[in-house]
Amino acid sequence: MKWSVLTLVGADQSGIVAAVTEVLYRQGCSLAQASMMRLGANFAIMLRVSHEDGKDFRKILNSTCDDLSLHLHIDEDVAADVPGIDPDVQVTVYGADRSGIVAQVTSVLALAGLNIVDLETDVGGNKEKPIYIMTLEGVAKKGIEPLQKALETLDSDIEVNLDEITTLRG
Amino acid sequence: MDILIYPDQRLKQLSESVEDIDKEILSFIEELEQMRLAGPGAVGIAAPQVNMFKRVVIVDVSKMRKPVDNHGHMIMINPEITSWEGMEMGREGCLSIPDFTGNVIRAEKIKLHYTDETGKSHEIESTGFEARAIQHEMDHLDGLLFLDRLVSRRSDLFKRKNFKK
Numbered sequence: 001m002k003w004s005v006l007t008l009v010g011a012d013q014s015g016i017v018a019a020v021t022e023v024l025y026r027q028g029c030s031l032a033q034a035s036m037m038r039l040g041a042n043f044a045i046m047l048r049v050s051h052e053d054g055k056d057f058r059k060i061l062n063s064t065c066d067d068l069s070l071h072l073h074i075d076e077d078v079a080a081d082v083p084g085i086d087p088d089v090q091v092t093v094y095g096a097d098r099s100g101i102v103a104q105v106t107s108v109l110a111l112a113g114l115n116i117v118d119l120e121t122d123v124g125g126n127k128e129k130p131i132y133i134m135t136l137e138g139v140a141k142k143g144i145e146p147l148q149k150a151l152e153t154l155d156s157d158i159e160v161n162l163d164e165i166t167t168l169r170g
Numbered sequence: 171m172d173i174l175i176y177p178d179q180r181l182k183q184l185s186e187s188v189e190d191i192d193k194e195i196l197s198f199i200e201e202l203e204q205m206r207l208a209g210p211g212a213v214g215i216a217a218p219q220v221n222m223f224k225r226v227v228i229v230d231v232s233k234m235r236k237p238v239d240n241h242g243h244m245i246m247i248n249p250e251i252t253s254w255e256g257m258e259m260g261r262e263g264c265l266s267i268p269d270f271t272g273n274v275i276r277a278e279k280i281k282l283h284y285t286d287e288t289g290k291s292h293e294i295e296s297t298g299f300e301a302r303a304i305q306h307e308m309d310h311l312d313g314l315l316f317l318d319r320l321v322s323r324r325s326d327l328f329k330r331k332n333f334k335k
Binding site: 086166 | 209210211212213214215216229234236260261262263264265269270271299302303306307
């Protein structure tokens with residue numbers, strides 16, 4: 001069994017998910033984790049796929065990508081199925097939109113030992129005064145305190161909230 | 171005794187009330203507690219998770235790394251929630267669903283009554299993480315898993331503290 005990561009991006013239209021996954025299913029591929037979302041006017045698909053040896057994804061998805069004008073990126077032979085990582089901290093950031101928010105926040109968090117496992121951002125508010133919103137989850141490799149201290153060093157024009165995620169097991 | 175792992179359909183089964191707290195049920199409760207302690211960081215366990223369809227759950231959130239309000243170690247026989255208040259999102263995992271966690275909305279505060287292993291009746295009010303654990307375990311008695319209550323990871327109702335400014 002081999003694992004690959006496929007990334008497909010193209011102008012959003014209905015039927016992209018169905019068309020791509022149908023082809024993969026018919027070729028005997030199994031989908032594991034997937035993340036798909038609309039990014040502006042585009043639609044982006046990231047998929048971890050397991051399959052028997054020798055799958056030529058470019059050939060398999062060629063006509064689907066042509067029909068739907070999708071760009072395909074393939075990462076072959078990625079690591080086999082690995083246990084999931086449970087994030088233990090969540091950070092939310094928002095403020096008037098300006099450049100550099102993601103870079104500044106994630107840089108101080110990385111230095112303070114955060115391994116990001118999930119991140120999303122969006123621009124909201126009105127067109128004249130847009131706001132930027134980011135939420136991320138990660139694993140605090142050095143504990144929560146260094147992260148809190150790191151976030152305190154950020155510019156005061158953004159609101160930053162940090163919350164521990166305590167996962168219940170029962 | 172083994173933990174049933176979903177998609178084992180027995181986990182979707184309804185459990186029956188305990189009529190008599192006899193030797194058999196007491197010895198079962200001891201074994202159930204051993205299974206909970208063997209689970210990685212499990213704060214609770216319900217009888218149906220080990221293939222016993224009786225209304226028994228164990229909850230103990232008193233040993234959390236970050237302390238939370240709690241009533242200590244509770245063996246709850248025939249527990250019944252009588253009131254629910256507020257709601258809060260939290261991350262849950264389950265001994266019967268390895269390697270997956272998800273967001274679930276639960277009541278923030280509950281009132282319930284149950285009988286303990288000595289036959290004594292209790293009426294308690296539980297909040298926060300303990301209330302979540304009780305609701306999670308009691309769901310098992312009705313054949314419900316946290317998968318039945320999943321909400322998107324992208325939804326965001328976390329209560330946060332703002333530590334800046």
